[in-house]
Amino acid sequence: MKLSKCINVKNSRLLLIIMMIFPWVSLPLLGRRAIKRFLPATVFICLVVKIMNIIAEKRKWWWFYTSVHSKIKGDIPFILGPYFISSLWVLKMTYGKFPLFLITNAILHFLFVFPGGKLLKNLGIVSLVRINSIQLFFILLFRAVLLYSFQFAKENINLGRTEGEVERS
Structure with missing residues (x-):
């Protein structure tokens, strides 16, 4: 029996909550220290992701079938x-080493998009509609570069x- 047939909407919601x-x-x-250092970039990129998801919903790039609550988007x-x-x-482990940051994100996004995307579709949680997996992968990589750029800036x-404060002393 396929995993997707064993998972119903109630179980999908529980899976999302977990x-x-x-x-x-x-x-x-x-x-x-790491939380304090990297929290602003993380909050920034999460806001960017939410804005991108609003655009994606309007353009039907992907579709969420399940959510944790009817008033909360998937x-x-x-x-x-x-x-x-x-x-x-990822910022804590790789910041300051951009090639490692990019490779780490590429691996994580590859796993999310390809085996993860298929699993999430089979579970009835989300599926791609008007974009394909490769396009999603590059969107995720773009967001990773944006995250790193924000932290760098x-x-x-x-x-x-800090240097200005030292000069004034």
Whole structure:
């Protein structure tokens, strides 16, 4: 029997709730400094993702069949769960090493788009409609570069402030 036939809407919702909550267990392992350092970039990219998902919904790039609640869009568990926490982790582990950052994101996005996308479609959670998997993969890579760029700009602005404060003393 196929996995998709064993999973009904109620179980899909439970899976989304678990997927949204489970990554947060690792948050204390990040450390306060890393959270404080990378939180602005992570919040920024999550807002960008939400805006992109609004555009995607209007253009029917993908479609969410299941959500945790009728008043909560289906993308919210993905954004607030694995995407938010993995953005913090990837920045912590790879920031300052752009090639490693890009390779890490390429691997994670490949796994999400190809085997993950097929699984999510079979579970009746989400499927691509007017874009294909390769296009989604490049959208995700673009967002990763945007995340890194925001963090880079933030740190250079902060570095400029720190140097300016030292010069005034």
